[in-house]
Amino acid sequence: MAAELWIDGRPAGLEDLGHQALINYGALTSFGVEEGGVRGLDRHLERLKVSALELFGEAVVEDRLRDQIRMALAGRGDAWLRISLFSRELSLRQPDWIGAPQVMISVSAPPSPLPQGVRLQSQAYAREAPHLKHVATMGLLRARRMARLAGFDDVLFTDAEGRISEGSLWNVGFIEGETVVWPEAPMLDGVAQALIREALDRAGSPQRTEVVRLPDLSRFDGAFLCNSATPAGEIAAVDGHVFTGATETVQQIGTLWRSQPRQKI
Known part of the structure; x- marks a missing residue:
């Protein structure tokens, strides 16, 4: 399925696409549609609302967003959507424009999940405005490219204080016995991560958030990455540290994510 x-x-x-190519300013969210529903749809819509208010000064009406999503899907029950916010009124010469942004929706076939057992290279890097899922991706793509060229599968970021934060396109969690440990650092609060947190609480499974640095990795049994396309992908190694394995736990985390209900558009 070619992207629409x-x-x-x-x-x-x-005109719209030309502006998008020349002005790299905006926010986005992306998710899979399954049988006409979306896990965590309310969180994706809230992300767009908060991002629009911060970047443009005005949010897009939710009913308008939902109408446009349904129109773009054209009755398809399964697809992958990326919703981007931008404005032709905002430019380098007029960066202070305020108003409701335009909405661009890309509809494509669901992507393949990231592979299991990925090997990560750590790099000191922090995305600009890390709390936003924004369109300024040059830095993280360059970091991921550098990791791939060095023989790794992907990249794991640490900040200026050495705290592990996030990966190139995903959040990270660590497994210590029966406990999931989330790193504490400036990062994007991912929707998949939030859904896993909710499911862990509902299941009574222990979890906590704390500062994690590279020397701490030896105390963990395993690690996993998570985003909307790959709710739980096992991490095999970071730099020279190889995890002993927590495959079963990672699989259980994926099952917990799938236990979250699909919300109607």
């Missing part, structure tokens, strides 16, 4: 692009409920035009 819609802007404000109509097929994307050259």
